[in-house]
Amino acid sequence: MMCIMLCRAAANTEVDLTFYSCAMNEFIFDVKNIRKDFPILSQEIYGKPLVYLDNAATTQKPLSVIRKIEEVYSTINANIHRGVHRLSQLATESHEEARKTVQNYIGAASSKEIIFTRGATESINLIAASFCRSQCKPGDEIILTTMEHHANIIPWQIQQDITGIELKIVPLTEAGEIRLEDVEELISSRTKLISLTHVSNVLGTINPIEELIRLGHNYNIPVLIDAAQSIQHISIDVQALDCDFMVFSSHKMYGPTGVGVLYGKETWLDKLPPYQGGGEMIAHVTFAKTTFNELPFKFEAGTPDYVGTTALGEAIRYIKNIGLDNIRHYETHLLQYATKKLLQIENMQIIGTSERKSSVISFLIKGIHPYDMGMLLDRLGIAVRTGHHCAQPLMDALGIEGTLRASFAFYNTEKEIDILAEGIERVVKMF
Numbered sequence: 001m002m003c004i005m006l007c008r009a010a011a012n013t014e015v016d017l018t019f020y021s022c023a024m025n026e027f028i029f030d031v032k033n034i035r036k037d038f039p040i041l042s043q044e045i046y047g048k049p050l051v052y053l054d055n056a057a058t059t060q061k062p063l064s065v066i067r068k069i070e071e072v073y074s075t076i077n078a079n080i081h082r083g084v085h086r087l088s089q090l091a092t093e094s095h096e097e098a099r100k101t102v103q104n105y106i107g108a109a110s111s112k113e114i115i116f117t118r119g120a121t122e123s124i125n126l127i128a129a130s131f132c133r134s135q136c137k138p139g140d141e142i143i144l145t146t147m148e149h150h151a152n153i154i155p156w157q158i159q160q161d162i163t164g165i166e167l168k169i170v171p172l173t174e175a176g177e178i179r180l181e182d183v184e185e186l187i188s189s190r191t192k193l194i195s196l197t198h199v200s201n202v203l204g205t206i207n208p209i210e211e212l213i214r215l216g217h218n219y220n221i222p223v224l225i226d227a228a229q230s231i232q233h234i235s236i237d238v239q240a241l242d243c244d245f246m247v248f249s250s251h252k253m254y255g256p257t258g259v260g261v262l263y264g265k266e267t268w269l270d271k272l273p274p275y276q277g278g279g280e281m282i283a284h285v286t287f288a289k290t291t292f293n294e295l296p297f298k299f300e301a302g303t304p305d306y307v308g309t310t311a312l313g314e315a316i317r318y319i320k321n322i323g324l325d326n327i328r329h330y331e332t333h334l335l336q337y338a339t340k341k342l343l344q345i346e347n348m349q350i351i352g353t354s355e356r357k358s359s360v361i362s363f364l365i366k367g368i369h370p371y372d373m374g375m376l377l378d379r380l381g382i383a384v385r386t387g388h389h390c391a392q393p394l395m396d397a398l399g400i401e402g403t404l405r406a407s408f409a410f411y412n413t414e415k416e417i418d419i420l421a422e423g424i425e426r427v428v429k430m431f
């Protein structure tokens, strides 16, 4: 961030900021070239250049990921793990290699701790079902926060009905932050797990998960981190964090849809019972008794999406090539630029004003329904999201129905933010 700011100060403010080059400490962010890797971005929508600002919903895919999917289907496609033939071995190697790539990306101690799922949602459902069934009795408590995505609420509500657990909800401050003392106040002798998001998909708030995990562990309570909105922006080391579980989705980190990850400490995963039954997850089956496979296969019933996992591995290579620290610098700059720009618009209200934010801006314009604004921006080629963003309890707490949301990735530019601001001004004038 510092570097970008120094560059800005040193440079002519009219300079083409789609290209950053800073000789001072070798920081180079060549967004113009990066954009060439994403074919979808050069499209026109209604005759206007696409301005894609819906990255918190899903990210676009680089050519290397798209080509990897084609390559796997064209060269090594075969069902994995049980095959003796060459193609099956190659596909298995490719899938297991991807597991190691994920392990390295998040700093897990062992590849056994990486469970492939269909997405963050399935990963949370897996833990909710398996954890509550084996670790909870009626009256035991799970702590969530007001800013959770429905994916980190409903699986626990389903378990509430099945196992009789109770949910305790951490309130938020005005700025949309969590206070440690509010979490601590909810902890009781019945608390079994704290499950919270690293970054809010609505407010952009980056939660102090290091401190929250430490707090949980002080009381011997495991902590699940929903990293769906952080894994693509912030460098994460699960061992340094010491979280017990972490979940995320491939499609939000430039990988394919339909693949997700559950990280769990081996000691926990060993203790928990399987979530789904079927092929792959067994050691031996008779009608009288079945024994289960070792980790990670115990939690991976059925044919996994080995094409998707391989492509996720490619997406991680792509991210690492750019460098998460560079991504974070550049996206923080985009966030600050966009916040400043949007605040110049009359009647603009930004929802979520934490000091520690990811590149997500939710906003409202007094007198204009978010849906109308979103529809009209779409006609200008600008893709933003409108609505409750799968966080209705948060909307209730804020006393609103929904927001507009612009979310930025490393391939977005200042120019696109200018187009967004101009588009909003145009719509405001129409009203």
Ligand code: PMP
Residues within 6 Å of the ligand: 056, 057, 118, 119, 120, 121, 122, 149, 151, 152, 197, 199, 200, 201, 226, 228, 229, 249, 251, 390
């Ligand atoms: N958690 C958060 C914070 C999210 O933003 C999302 C997706 N919007 C999810 C969980 C669920 O992710 P998926 O739909 O990919 O399973």
